[in-house]
Amino acid sequence: MISGHHLNCIPRWFRVLVRLAPVLAIVMMAFAAKADDVLIQTWPDTFILNDPSSDGFSDMRFIFARSSAVGCKTNCPEWISAEGAITAGTPALLKRVLKKLGTRKLPIIVNSPGGDVDAALQLGRIIRKNGLDIAIGKTEFSDCWPGTKGCGVSFGKGVAYFGVASDGGAMCNSACPLMFAGGLRRVAGGWAYLGVHQITTTWFPYTRHFRTTYKTIRGKRYKVTTETITDGQSYKTYKMGKRFARKISAYLTEMGVGQGVLDKMKATPASDIQRISLHDMLTMKLATSTDTVELFTGVILCMGDKPAQNCREISEDTRPAAVTTKPAPAQQAEVPSSQPVKATPVEPFQGAAGNAAPVMRFVVVRGSDPLCDPDCPEWISAEGAITPRTPQKLRQLLAALDNPRLPIVISSRGGDLFSALAAGRLVHERELDVVVARTNILGCNPPGAGCLDDNGAYVGLISQFGVECDSACALVLAGGSRRLVDPKARLSVSSMGQKQIVKAYLEEMAINPALFAAIELSSVERQLESDTMLKVGLTTGPDTSGTLTGPSICRSSPKPDNCRLPPSASAQAKTPPKF
Template identity: 90%
Template sequence: MFAGGVRRVAGGWAYLGVHQITTTWFPSTRHFRTTYKTIRGKRYQVTTETVTEGRSYKTYKMSKGFARKISAYLAEMGVGQGVLDKMKATPASDIQRITLHDMLTMKLATSTDTVELFTGVILCMGDKPAPNCREIAEDARPAAVTTAKPAPSRQAEAPSSKPAKAPTAVPFRGAAGNAAPEMRFVVVRGSDPLCDPDCPEWISAEGAVTPRTPQKLRQLLAALDNPRLPIVISSRGGDLFGVLAAGRLIHERKLDVVVARTNILGCNPPGAGCLDDNGAYVGLISQFGVECDSACALMLAGGARRLVDPKARLSVSSMGQKRIVEAYLDEMAISQGLFAAIDQSSVERELEPDVMLKVGLVTGPDTSDTLTGPAICRSSPKPDNCRLPPSANAQAKTPPEL
């Protein structure tokens, strides 16, 4: 059934297995008896058939006829015959899993994408929504919630040596009618079973940057036992001076930054009862629906290692305050090529991966797995953001009972 799809994806959590198809046989014996009847002087032949059903039985080996049918079906769907070979090689009492790599080799899967290729929120946000996006009629929508208008952002304080008026903060540029929530920082622990119990942790940073953002980040770092956690950021920009202050703090603490998105599992982060024993949320990294626009790129520029996931969208545009932005990028040791790209873009311009690498905005082609992947805690030396949960530590310290 899966093979019949036009696009066929199976993410890392999917389990696809095959086995031998059981054939049930229903033997029968047929007896024919021919008799003759004479009607009005004419002789007619009458044949009767008697069927005797035998005892049914099953065989655990695929019949040649069934194998030919499956082979023809797979060929019609454009899928390789390796699927049939694996089915034949696996007893009906067992299931052989087909890995994603083998699925691609056999053309059973069409790409390495996950379900978000078809169901991600970003699909309905562009100028041309995907065919499976549907707008809900006004009368079917829930009543609108009235929200208070946010207070205007505070202006940056001018240095004492310059009593001139402070520059005006550059506002967040969001989609029309879509007020982005303020950036929040939460500590997240990876939930991939491949790393359990020693899983990586990171700081999730999502939302619009405001003048309060640097202080919130500073307070979180001060409260952490391990202040060297990498930052996973997804933001459509925000207050320019808030971004510059946050970028300098990241640069000062030598933190790594990656543009990706965190999916919190189990509950909404602001709710109660969401934290594990470590005081962290539990989540997974997602490459879909990730945006780092405008001033967000400047926050990324502060990182020690700076990575962007391949499916993330990173764009820049002119934000004013040219001298301040240029001096900041020079302080972060970023090529003047990035400032030129920002200065020359009156509208948002998406940067390609090779351009980001050329201007030094990213430090390499690596992805978020370099900092948050489930396998990093098995390497030696172990990264700073790996630690065992309290329960595992207590187990390790408790001597076994004799």
């Protein structure tokens, strides 16, 4: 009982009777189910954990893309580029995009770290309802990047952006495989990465307090109830509940995908990510074939008598001559022969693309040391930053070579992690040797005028000075059959995130686990000494670049694969491929 208090308008003898009812506390639990992703930026109000290894993905956006690949002119394949994290608003965006397409059916090329599980299920159903194909891949835009000022405004006839699609460095993780399952044809071959893990459920408890009081005024009894809500401490659970498991199981059955996907999700902790191999995807019916993204974006689709349904013919003049973009780093450009230019002095030696190059460039080089004339070694010079286009460029070069077993001489300050893994796997698959060194092209910097000798080849020498191989570059080196580092080259490693992915890659390359431990020891670049590289298995021996590119190797028996006599003087010079 609470004692009353006097009221001015009520006699003193009249007391307010107050009875306090017991406090009734009802605890309500509200939850939001989201996939805990490996590569996600902070998204307000979505309650998805912000992983410290985030790769800076923004929310998913859908962009109409048209192929700008070599050989594609007026009739080219088109697709929908879907890149970024899946949020609650993503399904509505896709619906608007498909509405603009009308009756056209374009394949979806997806690259996503995952995101909202419920939204991913909605996306899968939208894709299936519209009968669309899907592939894991990244779209690299050739003229300008979407969102750049003036980009995509006047490309004409519904095509805003031109580019190429590749699977190097592409991913579909966490909730993304649920979206992927909705495709009519589902392609994840090549270097695409598809991974799953447990669902993370975040609980937000709150307490509702009801306080009921009674008071009597002038003989009438009144009931007064007040409600107070107190937020509790949120917490997460990392085990999929039975109800949610049934929901995903029903969805997979609806899409014709096996329950093995759900089993993989349950078996993988939310803090980890498990890659599903292409073989397992086929067994689970998650993938419908071993094809790559080229199945939907290759130029050959539009060359036959019956072009694919995503091919469209437009006139060549619909593409603008120039687009306003941010200035790119200056590169040496080829000058048309009809344009007069000032003669420039030729220096004895000048570095090739080098570490200063904005993107990695591959050039086939023939040794120019007089000691090897005429039978000289050849190699692939790989210099510059590793980008998402790097694996595709290397694959194209190897396909164009008469001798695809040339060693790779690499110098790079690193770059994109997933692209480095894809390039390393390609090197490993082709059983190529890799050496960390630098190529100096004789008298010029390809592809400038005057670079080619009489036989139509780039000629040069190996240099040990100014050579670096940092972070992602070391992972490319790890894919080599023979792995060498010149004594004066600087090789350094650092933690780049994606621990489980990097660890699995090094195991795949049969590298000593000690290298992974060395990588994870430091968050900044840490130089490895020669004996350390040999001890952890990054290098296969103490040999130098001369073992693969020296002037005397072509006189040994058996002769190495990269030795070749130059063509006769009467033969027509053929320019070596460069990418």
